[in-house]
Amino acid sequence: MVAERATALGHQVTKIAVANAIEALACFVALQALQGNRDSRVRGSTKLAGRTLQEFSFQNASRPSFYVSQPMRMATVTTLPALGLVEASGSRFNGFSCSEAGLAFVEAASVEYRPYNRSLVDHLLQWVLGKDDRLNGDALPMALSPMTPLPPEALVLLRERLHQGAPTSQSWERQRRSDALHWVASRGLGAAPVDWKEKPALIGNASHWADMRAGAYFFAARDAAHDVLNAVETHMGTPENRLSLASKVPKRAHAPLTELREKTRAFLDLEHEDMEANTFCREVVEQSDMEILRRLVDRDGRILRLVGQHICAGPAFQGSREETSEVDIEESPEPEELEWPENISYRIPNIWWLSQDLDGRLSDCLSPSAEDELPEVAYG
Template sequence: MRLFNELAVPGLGGVWFGKQLFLATLGVLVAEQANERGCQVTKIAVANAIEAIACWLALTGEPRTSGGRVLGSTKIIGHDSYSFSKVSQSNFYVTTPMRMTTVTALPALGLVETSGNRFNSFSCSRQGLELVEAVCQDSRPFNKSVVEHLVQWVCGQDDRVDSGRLRAALSPLTPLPPHARLLIQARLHQGTSREAESSRRRRSDALRWVESRRQAAPPVGWDSRPVQISNPEHWADLHAGALFFRVRNAALDVLDELEIYIGTPERKYAFGASIPARVQDALTSLNSVAQAFLDLNHHSVEARKFCSECVSDSAVEVLSKLVGRDGRILRLVGTNICPGPAFHGGEQPEEVQPESNDAPGAASHGWPDGISHRISNLWWLSLDLDGEIEAWLNSENKEATHG
């Protein structure tokens, strides 16, 4: 899955609007400066805490359509303190912050420098500093620069965060200044010298393609490569990815039907017993889409291996391989398929589900069937960089409301 998403739009990660890149870069910069002053903090803790405050500022500000840009609404409102020591606690904010979607993007776009792929190893680059300055230059909370105030906040020297000027800079709902949008756009096209030229070209081509769709370029199917995608191999990888995503979904359908069939933690399915009709139907669909992927003869060894497992003539072998890969909801015990530790019998658990970092859907925007979600993410990012995301989110929200 990661391979096909990376082949679709290299270096984008899960980013779909500009403030994600800014807030994560700001977290790296503030943590670096705080550590230089003797405050021992990790970059992950600082970036998560700044993101939490950014979302709190958005939630306590002027109501706007968030479209998924604000997380933590059930956890971060109503506290008596918003000091760094409080906000940086692991249970204060969401378990999957937006920062996690940027771990690939920050180094690929040159906003940080790193010798590894861990967020705590990042250091803010010149381009990252330029982005922070472009966003924060007109905001001086409590008569200090945004970076200076946040460094003091992290070091416990100033716990104030309720500031309109800080909200203007940090809130995920406030637009990026024009210069900051241009900087990110340049980063998307140029990447870094450490990145392969083919990766920069793919990301740049994909950006031009999604931009063309907003300029009345006609939608295309898989049999018609858009002119903006200059490399036929890129289009072939996008198509292969779409087929593989269908295989993944079909495999999950099989497991879902098995979970429903078992129904309770006390039941099990024994190999050799007749296969339930709904499970058999799901297996037939899985076989069809897996064979369609194999017919492409794509170069991914792991994807071909998985699809080969899904087209076996032995239903028992297919089920065994799928459940073996799962192990959480369903697990193998000898010749039986039994409930795993996350088993729910096909029903959703009662506890609150974690908030999603996903961009709004883009099914109506004319993409070929099954294409990587990174194309949709890039669509929304391009809207943000053109200052149009708010209007589109409001439009889609109205359509969803009025049906």
């Protein structure tokens, strides 16, 4: 929305750059309020450490190195179109434009806050244009902070989007999403464990539960395949080394390969109809260990790649070095009292957290450090 208006005024900015800069600012003001505490709703505690509000011109905040390399925005690429909050000309974020439902949601979420006697969107537009860098006061931090609860009207609109989805969504998609939301919302802390053997009553369609189960089994096979590739990468050690397809499989890959075969057989035993998943799993159970390695590397191409009859380092190769990352991500905390079926899609726990937020119970589920009343902070 802000990027579209800036572009209409002749400024060449991308939607990704604007969204990342606004997210960086939002997390910064939240971190200032946290004063050293952590909250799973806020990213950038490492990347933004030591920065001051005076550094937050749009020109600075929109630089790729200014904020985390995997912002929260990246997780919205499939969600926003599915809920009808944007109109998408493709699958890329830069191809999104706010729908009427999206505009209504932003208005409802920000109507209570008027930084410098402007709407939130108007002030952020002036910030992006470089015409007003004022970021202090109370209204802007409260409007942007991921820790600020949504107003009731915005919650109503969000719940409506969750149940209705995009105008182009099929009825079965809407029903499945509604069933999943009702099911997870019914599970309070300390709820009895659930496994794949019995479909919950609130999941109305047996095929929905079967698809969720098949997805979990395939996720397990996918993770096992990653473990195989990681073992080969570690065996190679440095980018200069390579592994001949005519040689023996490295010993450190034996156990991961055995695990991969077990996971793929378990998926095939479900007799699910997903053709691509079945093809992958059959390739594993029917081929030799080295042929499995060859096919996995051929599918990968990033960490490892095929060059003739050798497995070589790819552009993302790390080898035996300790894993390093600039990604500043705090995973959503998972209550120890709440158990999900093994390997269930990450979307299900995420929907559970969202349901707690919609019902005003989120603060009761977060860590004590996030529940404590935070001191007031001057943003001058």
